[in-house]
Amino acid sequence: MRERGTRRILWIALGCLGCLGLAAGSVLWRRYGYWLTYHLTPPPPLPDLPTAAPYTPWPTPTVAEAFDYPLLPADAYAPYVPGVSGPLPVDTRYGFQNPAMGNNSNCFRDAAGDPVPFGQLYHAGVDLFAVDDRGQTIWGAATHVPVHAVADGVVLYTLDAGSDGEIVIVEHLLPDESAIFSVYWHVDYVQVRRGQPVTRGQVIAVVMDKGPNSHLHWEMRTFEDGADLFPAGSAGAPGCNGHVAGVGYTWDDDSTRAHPEVYGYLDPVAFVETHQ
Template sequence: MRGFGWSLILLLWPLWVGAGELHWRGQWTQGGLIVGQAPPGTRLELDGQAVPVSPEGAFVFGFHRDAPPMARLRAVFPDGSRDERQLTISPRQYNIQRLDGLPSSKVTPPPAVLARIRRENTQVAAVRREEIPRAYFLSGFAWPVTGRISGVYGSQRILNGEPRQPHYGVDIARPVGTPVRAPADGIVTLAEPDLYYSGATLIIDHGYQLSSTLMHLDRIDVRVGQPVRKGDVVATVGKSGRVTGPHLDWRMNWREARIDPALIVPPMPR
């Protein structure tokens, strides 16, 4: 049974690397995502924090934009043997833009909407924390739309000397109404028509606290609780929320870590 499972996995994941009993693919870099396979029953820890392993032995974890240069991975296998290693997380260079002399109304949202923003942030964070113990992420990932990349992960603006939150998504410019596809298998955990910043917003949970957020949509075609397959049309591109033009902003989270979606899909087709 286990032999069959492995040959299936090797077929689906030609890029597995690793040593001993742990295998993975992905990039050990800031914003990187690691998808791996361990013997079922393995207990895994990343920097002292438990990382769940699915009954089939699949696991996922990722690194934040500003993750420190070293991560410690520890595995205790079902037979009691251990594997402990230090892994280098390569740093990245982000695009930082300074803009000075702006009127303060452009920098700070009006006080009337601050309470709303706070409420929505709490709602989104709670949804991303949900634990759905299904390894949907094994479907692999694909671009939800293809087109010109108009914004990249990690970039940051410093307005009047005040650093703003970095841009954690990848922006793809396409006209309103362009179909948006599920980037991987998953289950819809949020479908909100009108959030202050992100407008019509969809969250698809790919299992084990990995999720995609699709923002600034025009139309949402799925509802909360609905399972989706990679490639299903789930929404259309829009310009809802605080944007200057139509585009899709695709974000990924593993727990609190913001993942760079561009690292886990093939290069954008021309």
């Protein structure tokens, strides 16, 4: 009899331990499960990256006869337009402001030396996100898609802007002997070097993995470096990326001079449409 009683107590004790274990496990899972899930999910795969083309430092650029979009097919990528691409109050088209983006900024300072709120800055390029066939943004689907040179040209810069990804700038010679520059930001796995000639459509990098926010910031502009566009010593001089002057945004105390067009940036989409 006594032995049976002892066994019963043992079983009850074991049962209690099991319950405690289950409870502790569920608390741990609720707390750290996301971490495990996140780290066990593989990142989106990289596309096949081509070997860089043969390279002669600083050749004379060939004349760029035609331009194309950096992400292909072109209709699978578009800027975020509030009320069109989705419900967020954000606009990533060329020349638009984003009041919804908040007040934090160290990019530009006004005449009094105070930081200009980020929501007042003018977007100097276009941010291309993946979209579905109804034009709705598919968050994160642009991750690791190949970035193509928009025309024949020579690579001027490849610069690492840290957590914002790398920046590639390509110079293109136009038939009238003027030059135009294409800028690609938030990219990764850059395939080209400074001084390397590229051809239209050549894969030069991929879109950086920024999670749902993966997108290409793309500019077409008439100047190489924005160092002389923004007063030296102002927060605008190193650019909003903190590295290259003139990549990202524009601003001016005088609102008639604040739009990127004033500084020599062109609407990238309109430019390609008229130079295809």
